[in-house]
Amino acid sequence: MSSEINTGFLKDKRLDTIAADILRPVGITQGFLVWMAFLSISLAGCIYAYYIQCDKGLIVTGLRDYVSWGMYIANFVFFVATSLVGMLISSVLGMIGFKWVKPIARIAEIIAVAFAAIAGLVIVSDMGRPERLPYVFMYGRIQSPILWDVTVVTTYLVLSTLLYFIPLIPDLAISKGRIGHTPKWLQSTYETLSVKWDHTPKQYQILLKLVRILLILIIPTAFAIHTVTSWLFAVTTRPGWDSTIFGPYFLTGAFVAGSAAVVIMMYFVRTNYKLEKYLTDYHFDMMGKLIVLVSIVYLYFNINEFLIPAYKLKTAEAIHLQELFVGEHAFLFWTVQLSGLILPIILLLFKFFRKPFPIFIIGTVMLIASWFKRLLIVVPTQENPFLPRQFVPDAWMVYQPTIVETAITMGTILMAVMIITVLVKFFPVIPIWEVAEEECHTNNDQPKV
Amino acid sequence: MKKRYLSLLLIFVITLRLSAQQEWIVPAENLSKLSTFAFSDSTRKAGMNLYITNCKSCHGDPGKNNVIKLVPPPVDPASDRMQANTDGGMYFKISQGRMPMPTFKNILSPTDVWVVISYLRSFNPKYAQEVAPKVLTGAMVQNVKIHLNWLKEKDQVQAVVSGTKDKIEQPVAGAEVKLFAKRYFGNLLIDEARNTDAQGQVLFNFPKDLPGDSTGYVQLLARLSDEEAYGESKSETTLQIGVPTYKPPLNEQRAMWNVVQKTPIWLLLSYTFTVLAVWAFIFYVLFQIRAISKSGLSKDQDTID
Numbered sequence: 001m002s003s004e005i006n007t008g009f010l011k012d013k014r015l016d017t018i019a020a021d022i023l024r025p026v027g028i029t030q031g032f033l034v035w036m037a038f039l040s041i042s043l044a045g046c047i048y049a050y051y052i053q054c055d056k057g058l059i060v061t062g063l064r065d066y067v068s069w070g071m072y073i074a075n076f077v078f079f080v081a082t083s084l085v086g087m088l089i090s091s092v093l094g095m096i097g098f099k100w101v102k103p104i105a106r107i108a109e110i111i112a113v114a115f116a117a118i119a120g121l122v123i124v125s126d127m128g129r130p131e132r133l134p135y136v137f138m139y140g141r142i143q144s145p146i147l148w149d150v151t152v153v154t155t156y157l158v159l160s161t162l163l164y165f166i167p168l169i170p171d172l173a174i175s176k177g178r179i180g181h182t183p184k185w186l187q188s189t190y191e192t193l194s195v196k197w198d199h200t201p202k203q204y205q206i207l208l209k210l211v212r213i214l215l216i217l218i219i220p221t222a223f224a225i226h227t228v229t230s231w232l233f234a235v236t237t238r239p240g241w242d243s244t245i246f247g248p249y250f251l252t253g254a255f256v257a258g259s260a261a262v263v264i265m266m267y268f269v270r271t272n273y274k275l276e277k278y279l280t281d282y283h284f285d286m287m288g289k290l291i292v293l294v295s296i297v298y299l300y301f302n303i304n305e306f307l308i309p310a311y312k313l314k315t316a317e318a319i320h321l322q323e324l325f326v327g328e329h330a331f332l333f334w335t336v337q338l339s340g341l342i343l344p345i346i347l348l349l350f351k352f353f354r355k356p357f358p359i360f361i362i363g364t365v366m367l368i369a370s371w372f373k374r375l376l377i378v379v380p381t382q383e384n385p386f387l388p389r390q391f392v393p394d395a396w397m398v399y400q401p402t403i404v405e406t407a408i409t410m411g412t413i414l415m416a417v418m419i420i421t422v423l424v425k426f427f428p429v430i431p432i433w434e435v436a437e438e439e440c441h442t443n444n445d446q447p448k449v
Numbered sequence: 450m451k452k453r454y455l456s457l458l459l460i461f462v463i464t465l466r467l468s469a470q471q472e473w474i475v476p477a478e479n480l481s482k483l484s485t486f487a488f489s490d491s492t493r494k495a496g497m498n499l500y501i502t503n504c505k506s507c508h509g510d511p512g513k514n515n516v517i518k519l520v521p522p523p524v525d526p527a528s529d530r531m532q533a534n535t536d537g538g539m540y541f542k543i544s545q546g547r548m549p550m551p552t553f554k555n556i557l558s559p560t561d562v563w564v565v566i567s568y569l570r571s572f573n574p575k576y577a578q579e580v581a582p583k584v585l586t587g588a589m590v591q592n593v594k595i596h597l598n599w600l601k602e603k604d605q606v607q608a609v610v611s612g613t614k615d616k617i618e619q620p621v622a623g624a625e626v627k628l629f630a631k632r633y634f635g636n637l638l639i640d641e642a643r644n645t646d647a648q649g650q651v652l653f654n655f656p657k658d659l660p661g662d663s664t665g666y667v668q669l670l671a672r673l674s675d676e677e678a679y680g681e682s683k684s685e686t687t688l689q690i691g692v693p694t695y696k697p698p699l700n701e702q703r704a705m706w707n708v709v710q711k712t713p714i715w716l717l718l719s720y721t722f723t724v725l726a727v728w729a730f731i732f733y734v735l736f737q738i739r740a741i742s743k744s745g746l747s748k749d750q751d752t753i754d
Binding site: 139140141142143148151155158159162166169195196197198200202203206207209210213214217221388390391 | 515518705706707708709712713716717720724727728730731733734735737738739740741742743744745746
């Protein structure tokens with residue numbers, strides 16, 4: 001993001017076309033209502049499952065003494081991971097100066113907001129006594145990574161929301177007069193949220209400064225959020241978690257999951273909103289290359305994470321690796337590693353697979369695989385504790401998720417999708433002013449105002 | 450294929466060795482030893498308490514066969530194998546122990562061991578106790594008392610044993626006395642077992658470097674070995690004869706494992722500073738949104754649109 005802006009685009013005719021294209025799908029359409037109704041009804045079922053859990057306690061889940069972190073915590077790690085992509089796209093790539101990230105930066109930011117917002121709820125779903133949540137703040141210990149995690153997730157959510165909202169302000173002002181086809185309340189929301197934006201150079205100057213502050217601030221915060229999440233595991237001495245590279249291992253894994261989510265959402269936005277002009281094959285091609293890059297880095301950390309313990313084969317580690325490579329979890333493990341990492345790397349090296357539809361399919365597989373990858377990080381370790389497992393029912397020895405628990409997990413995913421749907425449907429999903437500025441700036445030599 | 454046979458053979462040999470090891474032979478003279486008192490509900494109850502603190506962690510709940518996994522495995526007290534022991538056999542095994550079964554002779558007094566046995570026997574409906582006939586040794590002293598003194602110049606602890614005989618208080622001569630220092634996990638034998646002289650006195654050499662509490666106090670315990678003859682006779686005294694040792698409790702200083710009020714300073718500072726710094730920027734950004742709103746057209750005429 002440059003520190004100065006050429007506001008000439010505001011007088012350019014092309015702004016009207018761009019705004020018209022991007023604002024066309026905004027508003028309450030029938031498709032939107034049907035989709036939201038479907039989501040709400042499904043969510044109602046999940047909320048009922050949660051009611052059962054609150055009523056009966058965690059006994060309705062597959063969690064027992066040995067495996068006390070199951071699907072919920074895996075889901076939490078997944079949510080945090082996916083939300084990190086906001087930082088990767090907007091900050092890292094944006095500040096380096098890659099122009100192609102401009103139209104997709106807001107998509108990445110929407111994912112960041114939705115997933116970070118729900119991540120907190122996911123943790124609550126793992127609590128047998130959710131009404132004791134305030135105790136974290138009343139009696140929390142600064143020494144505990146759990147408190148750091150709560151702090152950093154909250155901070156990241158606020159930063160992501162600001163990073164979504166602030167660049168949206170000029171768009172809201174541009175859109176104000178152009179969304180006559182939408183209900184009144186939405187128009188007045190635009191009015192309020194655009195905080196009297198008048199496109200004055202002073203306003204642009206402040207805005208660019210704020211965005212720059214946020215872009216810089218969010219990098220350490222995003223690193224912290226996922227590193228601290230990895231520490232929840234790595235500060236223990238348990239096989240599979242007792243690792244010094246868990247921070248970067250989680251972080252790079254997060255970029256893989258997040259990039260896959262961005263590709264999926266880009267594809268939906270492009271096809272449903274007919275925005276092929278803005279989300280072009282080129283953007284998908286670049287995302288494909290990005291995925292190859294982050295996946296190779298993640299693969300590198302995977303090799304580190306498994307090769308070193310496998311070379312030393314300390315007893316507990318050996319049991320753990322045995323379970324993953326050839327034991328109980330082998331099928332899932334290899335499926336996840338192949339479909340979520342190795343195959344995508346190979347396929348996306350070819351230009352054909354970086355076209356929108358093929359990469360959308362690959363991205364979907366990767367995102368699902370990355371959810372299961374988190375399950376493989378969380379569960380197998382607990383099934384092999386250091387002390388002998390004895391005097392407990394056989395069913396406690398392994399983790400068997402229940403329907404209730406699966407429904408609650410589905411519910412959190414539905415909620416994230418709802419947030420995304422609302423943001424995408426009520427506000428321009430592609431930054432109008434940035435795209436217009438880019439377009440006029442590169443094609444015309446407008447005098448600076 | 451060859452390998453498989455080899456490992457089968459190995460397993461066979463190991464099993465043989467293990468089962469060979471399982472014979473635990475009690476020397477013949479110990480087999481017929483008997484308790485001097487009759488087992489009753491109160492001894493069984495006291496025995497249960499001793500069992501819970503000292504034995505249950507390995508032997509489990511009697512009758513449930515939930516012994517801990519050790520090689521060789523502990524024996525369930527209610528099992529036939531346990532009950533097949535004679536009283537004397539049990540007494541010997543509990544006092545002596547055999548890896549991994551610990552030695553209890555310094556931890557439990559002879560009376561305690563019999564009390565535990567009375568509890569173990571309560572799981573055997575067929576058991577009928579045989580009580581030892583009263584032995585007429587020790588010249589019939591009663592009310593045996595042991596008095597402990599610290600002889601500072603010689604680094605010795607003196608035990609004076611006396612009892613009443615024919616209603617007259619007099620020294621007990623020729624009795625074996627053991628001196629123990631109480632430690633966290635059981636009693637530590639000091640010096641060695643020694644016999645009283647004609648004055649009923651006995652001297653124990655006391656080590657100079659035995660850790661005491663923060664002011665040097667050590668709890669001492671003296672016991673006559675021959676409880677059958679003298680009855681239960683132990684004496685506990687606390688003397689200031691150890692090396693003062695002060696081990697600060699682990700939660701005294703600031704530490705990662707301590708309560709939040711005792712967070713390590715470096716952590717407190719890093720956490721607070723980081724959080725404050727980041728949130729200062731966040732609030733700055735929020736206030737600047739107001740600034741944006743204020744520099745709209747109404748104030749600023751330098752406009753373009």
